[in-house]
Amino acid sequence: xxxxxxxxxxxxxxxxxxxxxxxxxRAPHDDVVILHVSDDDVAAAAHHAYAGLLGRGHTPERxxxxxxxxxxxxxxxxxxxxAAHRLGRPCELLDHHGDVEREVVAAAADADLLICAxxxxxxxxxxxxxxxxxxxxxxxxxxxxxxxxxxxxx
Numbered sequence: 725x726x727x728x729x730x731x732x733x734x735x736x737x738x739x740x741x742x743x744x745x746x747x748x749x750r751a752p753h754d755d756v757v758i759l760h761v762s763d764d765d766v767a768a769a770a771h772h773a774y775a776g777l778l779g780r781g782h783t784p785e786r787x788x789x790x791x792x793x794x795x796x797x798x799x800x801x802x803x804x805x806x807a808a809h810r811l812g813r814p815c816e817l818l819d820h821h822g823d824v825e826r827e828v829v830a831a832a833a834d835a836d837l838l839i840c841a842x843x844x845x846x847x848x849x850x851x852x853x854x855x856x857x858x859x860x861x862x863x864x865x866x867x868x869x870x871x872x873x874x875x876x877x878x
Contacts, residue, residue: 729754729836734828734861735807736760737799739841739874744810746839746872756815757835758807760800761827825860832865841874 731751733743735758747756804817820827832838840862843855854862854871862869 730834731756731837731839732832732835732867733758733807734761734831734838734840735803736841736843737803739843740803740807741810742841742872742874743839744807746870748811748813750839750870751837754836756811756813757818757831758804758811758815759818759820759828759831760804760807761820761822761824762800763822763824825857825864828857828861829864829866832861832867832869835867837868837870838865839870839872841872843874846873846875 729751731747731754733747733756735743744758747758800819804819808815808817818831820831828838828840838861840858842853843858845852851859853873858871862871
């Protein structure tokens with residue numbers, strides 16, 4: 725019988741250290757999966773602005789949407805690598821793209837625990853301490869959720 729559980733750690737650029745620290749401290753013997761989700765809407769908006777507002781003469785290499793997508797992918801890879809290093813033990817790294825909250829909920833379907841951070845107003849405990857995506861995840865995840873503060877608790 726396997727007593728190990730799978731802990732999914734959802735990281736974002738502003739809260740990743742608190743989430744990784746919580747996994748390291750509270751799940752020292754469990755399998756850890758670190759998830760980052762890139763919202764493709766930003767790159768798509770830049771592409772559509774370029775295509776719609778700048779007229780003729782569009783070239784793919786000048787499209788800011790493509791450059792933003794490339795930069796986002798590199799930043800996500802760097803963030804996942806930093807998170808794995810901070811965890812200090814073997815883990816699985818997942819880099820997803822799409823609707824952030826739905827990607828997290830889908831990934832959490834196979835987890836025994838989801839660790840994520842409060843990303844709303846840090847000075848107001850309660851509902852306002854959760855942003856839109858994290859509120860959706862807390863409401864829809866089918867596994868237990870551990871919410872951590874990204875800094876010292878207010």
